[in-house]
Amino acid sequence: MDECENLIKSRFPNINDDIYSYLESVLTVSHDEFERPDDVFDALGEMLTEIASSGTSESDIRDTCNEIYELLDFGKTKRSNGMRQLDAPVQMAAMNFGAMTDDITSMTSIWMNGSRDDRLKHVDKKKLEKAEAKIQQKIDRRNAEGTKPSVSAGQDCQASAAQVISKKSARMENKSAGRIQDIRIENFDVAFGEKVLIKGADITLVYGRRYGFVGRNGLGKTTLLKMIATKQLQIPFGVSVLHVEQEVTGDETLAIDSVLEADTVRFDLLKKEKELLALNSTEASAELSEVYAELSSIEADKAPALASVILAGLGFSADEQKRATKTFSGGWRMRLALARALFAKPDLLLLDEPTNMLDLKAIIWLENYLQTWPSTILVVSHDRHFLDEVSTDIFHLQSQVIDHYKGNYENFFKTRSERMKNQQREYDAQLQLRQHAQDFIDKFRYNANRAALVQSRIKMLEKLPPLIPVEKEVEVTMKFPEVAKLSPPVLQLDEVIFGYSKERIVLNKIDLSANDDSRICVVGENGAGKSTLLKLVLGELTPLTGFVHTHRGIRYGYFSQHHVDQLSMDVNPVELLQQRFPGQTVEEYRRQLGRFGVSGDLALQSISSLSGGQKSRVAFTVMCYSKPNFLVLDEPTNHLDIQTIEALSIAINEYNGGVILVSHDERLIRNVCKELWICGGGKVTRLDGGFDEYRKVVETELDCVIYK
Template sequence: MVSASKAARMAKRGDGEKKKVSKSSKKDVVDDVEGDAQEQPATTDEKMKEVEKLTAQMDKHGLSDRVTTGVLSSLPSSRDVKITSASLVFHGKVLITDSTLELNFGRRYGLLGENGCGKSTLLKSIATREYPIPDHIDIYLLNEGAPPTDLGALEWVVTEAQNQLDNMEKKAEEILEQEGPDSPILEDLYDRMDKMDPSTFHTRASLILTGLGFNKVTINKKTKDMSGGWRMRVALAKALFVKPSLLLLDDPTAHLDLEACVWLEEYLKKWDRTLILVSHSMDFLNGVCTNMLDMRMKQLLYYGGNYDSYHKTRSEQEVNQMKAYTKQQEEIVHIKKFIASAGTYANLVRQAKSRQKILDKMEADGFIQPVIPDRVFSFRFADVDKLPPPVLSFDDVSFSYSGKWEDTLYEHLDFGVDMDSRTALVGPNGVGKSTLLRIMTGKLNPIGGRVSRHTHLKLGMYSQHSAEQLDLTKSSLEFVRDRFPEKSQDYQYWRQQLGRYGLSGEGQTALMGTLSEGQKSRIVFALLAIESPNMILLDEPTNGLDIPTIDSLADAINAYSGGVVVVSHDFRLLDKIAKDIMVCENKTVTRWDGSIGEYKEHLRKKMISAGAV
């Protein structure tokens, strides 16, 4: 069995036209696991091991259970990449077949596709060079945070930048020896090395980290003392600083607040190398992307412009396609009717044969296919009885994690949330938006003042970590049936409940540990709806969800008869649902008199005036 890295080297030694097949040497192991999965494991530990094996996409050798094929059709020395006959199979599921992967230098691609279609898998395949991407194109995939070390955030980024510069100098020497001074690859390398300028490393790294939300204290905090979300920001800072030829960002805003999202959008607008971005924020895609790449029908489909342009172009194409399909179907019916009625008259038989030839040519050329619309999931939260105000109120509330007044996060808060509230909490990371939600639930208690809740108030909470409550050793079907045994034991009933939230077929019967983050999020929303709370608190509910599901969530919130409080970095979601925008800052909460769009513009102007972008 040939390893992925060895296969890549073999392909590069070929004539450039040789088809490359990258296949994991662990495939036999996974086949054994899948075979064993048919037998019921004896213990939970055994099932967890099974889940870990099934979900393991990488081992220490960089091998995976992905199978890719592709032919490099662009020049090996070009900064543009074109790979034809591209395919991608993951755990036996075909994600892409006989398509073209084309990445032109300087373009910023938004990668689209519904949850579970394989966007993250494609990025990993590109990052590990399972496609024949020339060695001179350095690739950086942001899908995990900086490692826990004794270095502060700033020092870690600077150290990584110095390592990158050393690697580039070594690479330049190799190319100089092998290809001489006239190599176009060498010219690009020298240009990049000149622009890096080690004397400015600390200054430029500080600006990037500050834009991503670090302050004078946290910028020197050791990465080992940071949460996963903050380590992800450090890794993002490195990616932006070293400026690889090909940058792959998988949902980079998931751990950012609104202010950092605005900064990153402004920064990436000026990105002059190749970028592939997975983001479920239409607003962010519109601001950053020059092209859209749609993973649909097991193909890679390309569109010029940002998300809005893509949506308009695709809609027009589908209208024209349906018109052509309808016209052809009418023509086929007419021809078949004539052939059937031709009888035995010689002249009619000749005409019938002529028309049959027309029909045969249509079939040989391929009939026009009808448009297959995207699956749209329109779910609802159950209607609840109205509770008279006050439903949830803060009266002179102050809070401190230490219990000491000198450490207060909030002081003297006075506001309320009722059944018709649609309240968005905004503000920088670290000010305590999630803390405020936990104070509302009663999981945290104030050190001063009082939180009053209606006696019949039933709160439902969705957080970024809600998926951790799922038993990954069970299928979603088993899990919800076992979670609510009093409601029904009928699998068909639970199939319908999960289906309403966009989980169907294999998604219902596969172990939850093998599902994508977006699919897990849908299960959590199904649980939330089944519990029928009369007020819902949502902490970053869009993370991992695709765009149609976010739209469906917005519709569900607007149709819900209870109160909603939401913390989100998705401007578009907030624009669709928020009636009240509350800014959490400087130990207090104040109402923003304006729209979320105006708040975003306020943040942008503040950054520009401060010289942050």
Template sequence: MLRIDTISYSVEGRPLFEGASATIPAGHKVGLVGANGTGKTTLFRLIRGELTLDGGEIALPARARIGGVAQEVPSSDTTLLDTVLGNDTERAALMAEAETATDGARIAEVQTRLADIDAWSAEARAASILKGLGFSDAEQRMPCSAFSGGWRMRVALAGVLFAEPDLLLLDEPTNYLDLEGALWLESYLARYPHTVIVISHDRGLLNRAVGGILHLSERKLTYWQGPYDQFARQRAEQRANLTAQAKKQEARRAHLQSFVDRFRAKASKAKQAQARVKMIERMDTITLPEDAAKRVFTFPQPDELSPPIVNIEGGATGYGDRQVLSRLNLRIDQDDRIALLGRNGQGKSTLAKLLSDRLALMDGRKTAAAKLRVGYFAQHQVDELRVEETPLQHLVRERPDTPPAKLRARLAGFGLAAAQAETEVGRLSGGQKARLSLLLATLDAPHMLILDEPTNHLDIESREALMEALNAYDGAVILVSHDMHLLSLVADRLWLVKDGTVRPYDDDLDAYRRMLLTPERAATPAKPAETPAPKPARPSRDAILALRSEVRKCEARVEKLNEMRDKLAAKLANPELYAEDRVGELETWNRKYAEVMDGLDRAEALWMAALEKLETAEAR
């Protein structure tokens, strides 16, 4: 259980927490939400002990392990798999000790503990986590130095998930995941065996992976049971009730004040007027919850073009001589809302670049409307903004002939107020940078807007505002996003990028989510009633590999203990050991022999059990 008891904390004189309290029961999955800048990440640092409280207490069970993703895995020659395995420090230490230990009793303890923590299946578990986060079997054997920072962040996430801390703290974990990785993470967190607190603006994750919401507002913490949609509904109801009560209170206060103002100077009513003054003073003012800051996006509307605005026949594209996509037969009209689906590496970003003229066709034919304007937003463009310039300077460079007042109005239409317009980009938040990039992408009122992960760094209110702006927009929208909530409310067509081509996906997003989470289940036609019951499903390849690995480890453990038994038996066969003056030494060696034999019995039992599991699995 995590107990936060009346904590207070300030940054440069600005209070972030004042008497905030909350209790998170052990094993609960909780979403930490609140407006940007209220102190969510700071709370994580306080829980980890990286910052010192001004007052109050944060208490955890003794020896509880806290884990989180602080930064990306450094570039090194260590493979991804070994990097993840190294996060379980206890297992790594025990494995090393198992190779060097000579004391029989200690060997038995080490082997028992390794069995208790399921050490022999660790490699398969680590591989499964890496696969869920988008790494193929071949990539798992590659060094960390072969991957970019964003991908090494995934490795860091895989490492902390593998280590399974008692309290898992995750800060915006889906920001560097694609849709498939985000859906896998949702499913994994829902099954995680310990306590989880996750800062997220991903409404899908907050609805499917957590069972409670910890809301940070007005320097206080409030724990709400249920997923995010339930929290939002209950908080709206609470606000409506408080608003009604506040209106009644204000009417009562006005009525009392009217009596006081009317009769205070009249001697016969002076006592009654004074009594009403005291009643007004004793009133507890009803305070309404803070309003969520209004987020806005104002997309300029394009003129209408004749359909189709883009048409591709027999198209193929790629990089250099390497073809990534082929057999492309695609049509886009100006009123289309298309979501691109597909696993990582299948070519979604390649298709987005082709549609935005950042890649050319290698084969086939592409036609586009003569006056077609295309807007393109990708996460890397946020990182390419000029950090030393202000948002206003960015717009002046793009529109040097436009009066500054009009440019400021354009910035305000994307939620960048006067203060942010004159602030250097390097000092803006991630969400404010994303807004500026979105503004630059739509500056020309494009007929087709291509958005590759537009919601990273946007809070929930901003995501809702983006959804509203896209639905009001008169141009075509091509979306690549891990935000299922945004996709479900904006897209009305789904394209699946798979096996080197692009095809319409005729089912819905829920079906696609189920397919991603249960890939081994192929749809089969219903069988007649008289058909015998099917055999149990064959275990997955990962499960069988894990069992084989466990058998090999058990066998190696038995061999090591047999070697030790033989050495001790040879020692005990020495007649000199039985001399009267060596009785104490004989007892010591006999005790060690008994300990090794006890450890050998356990190891052989584990080996036989592992063999039986493997044989049963392979027989299916």
């Protein structure tokens, strides 16, 4: 150990006693786990890198670790296939326990290895405690570096993950960390409280591919993303991970500066440049040259332009990019968090419902941007079109199992549907075979001439594996009530001008109309006046000039973006309907809930325990209880999974009343809407040509900001 001390202190003259004590403790306690020089580098390399001088490369540190391995006796021992040459003959009789001295730990022999507890007796307890404290500090610092204010790993004290990792697998992961970025997470479980969400799963994330993660709400998709982000599941050391989950903290930092700060390497180099310029010395000048070289190598001068492109694509105007982050609402701060992650370009980007915070224009930009993403993406999304445009692979979670499918969502849907059909055909064939055999047995059980054949059939059935029915996902159903027809015109806006003051006009001279068979989608950027238009239609706002004419028999059903948040969480769905609409039987309340798939035990569970999609279905029930004949739906898909969105589109198409819809889900719009109203520039215009025409308009506008 003295030779190792001399080697380390000669190569790293700036090392202090505390750091050396830490290194010495690692070598003392963990040396039995080192099987090759790379193991020494894995254990000491990071700390040696931190204390090395600026001219020391990783190769130099690896050479030092190789020499440490050679100096230690166990390095030579393990290289000889576990055999060791003895200095003198060993008398086996002397190994008898009765002949041992009182100090059993002083004995050394190739025939007797001391236990770990025995070995620890020779370790300085103070040094060991100091080493453990250093290790914990490193873990805390690493977690802090990987968790920025805007791109947070998130914490969930109720969720837990378990993973079976062999020593060999862990060593191979660490060994390969500097060379590849593929991620293998093998044989892991995820639980939420006592409920097991995922069991015995294996996933592989190949560097450069984009994985969509789908499955019903409440099965554990978001929880798994948090487990990966917080490193509760093992991923290769050195792989950078960002989880876009929390909004940027509002302060005086400008929006564009907030994005630029996400590149910590560039930010630290610029900070160092300022410090060196302030020193204005000869030594500082030499170091300043190195800083400039590093800034040039990472093309730091191009960073502001790239940050501006990302912000523009996500909807920030040139003026908004120069505003302080504290001036933005929560939704826009979430966009800033996404912009920071896109700018930082981590090895693994974790996105959870990224389209929820974006309007259609920003979604179309994000689809184009992610198609050229250089590293790995794992995204949870309910937007089927977004998954079709972005994903190269799909992970599907069902019944605690994760299955992998090549291709986008459309390919996954076709492949899985065909697989389910084949499994059902095989099940039916096996069932028919068993039934025929059983019929033969029942028919000829007491026929002496057929006894041998009966016995062979019985043995055949006994040898067959259990027949398990094909597990199908429960189909979601939604059904809006039948309503009486209204004679036109049902709704008409004439020369409507609205503003919160005469100086702040939001909508100017709006002329539009709708009937009871209308299927209208309102599109436009966030802040363009979509929600204001809906409130004018509903009569919640009064125009400054102009008129809003409505049929005297119209009954609106309004689903707001915050409808789910306004439910009473301390009651169950049946009790909620009893409070809102008293006087009916429990059977009637349950029948109404059943129209939107809230049946069985769900109807009696506390609303607080329901998933976001289940709460939305309760909100739809409340909205439709009075049988509205005109629906106004503001972002109804935010909490729904793909299957429920499909059910919603079917329900809207079957509904015989009018519908005005604000949504960013392209597939829902294509399936449902026959007419588009575009909000922008204080105007609302009717677009002929449908969604394809709108997409062309948007892509033309985005040509100047899409990053190629």
